[in-house]
Amino acid sequence: MTIDTSGKYWVGTHPLDLKAYLRAYAEGTTISAFRLAQCACSSTEFRVEADADEGCVRRNCARCSTAHFVCDSGDYAAEAKLTPWRCKCRSDQANIGVGFSLHDNGDVRWLYVGLRCRKCGMLGCIADWKVQYGPSAHLPDTV
Numbered sequence: 001m002t003i004d005t006s007g008k009y010w011v012g013t014h015p016l017d018l019k020a021y022l023r024a025y026a027e028g029t030t031i032s033a034f035r036l037a038q039c040a041c042s043s044t045e046f047r048v049e050a051d052a053d054e055g056c057v058r059r060n061c062a063r064c065s066t067a068h069f070v071c072d073s074g075d076y077a078a079e080a081k082l083t084p085w086r087c088k089c090r091s092d093q094a095n096i097g098v099g100f101s102l103h104d105n106g107d108v109r110w111l112y113v114g115l116r117c118r119k120c121g122m123l124g125c126i127a128d129w130k131v132q133y134g135p136s137a138h139l140p141d142t143v
């Protein structure tokens with residue numbers, strides 16, 4: 001795993017580079033849990049649709065096309081206007097990693113959805129949102 005931070009955008013050589021990227025992205029916030037999204041078919045490559053304002057991200061498996069709302073995104077789907085993600089390199093497939101800021105009791109305070117372009121490795125945070133309810137300690141298992 002190596003992150004090239006020399007350019008305008010950070011570029012990661014491996015999907016798990018998302019963990020270090022989100023830790024840096026969140027700055028003052030401690031990311032104490034991280035999960036890499038994986039489809040039931042074991043693929044970690046997805047087409048992604050998102051509405052950053054509503055806090056809603058849906059992933060569609062690049063291999064088997066199974067769709068899944070990331071964490072509690074499904075709760076906001078009715079209001080969300082999902083836009084397909086596409087990298088500047090024109091690839092539309094990415095790894096997805098989610099970083100979590102947690103309360104002392106394990107409930108989620110804030111979550112950050114990171115993408116790593118499958119083709120060029122560009123790292124980015126497509127959406128982040130606050131979780132204002134409990135219990136929410138299960139959310140890391142619903143990435």
Ligand SMILES: [Zn+2]
Pocket residue numbers: 039040041042043061062063064065066
């Ligand atoms: Zn799949």
Ligand SMILES: [Zn+2]
Pocket residue numbers: 087088089090091117118119120121122
């Ligand atoms: Zn790219």
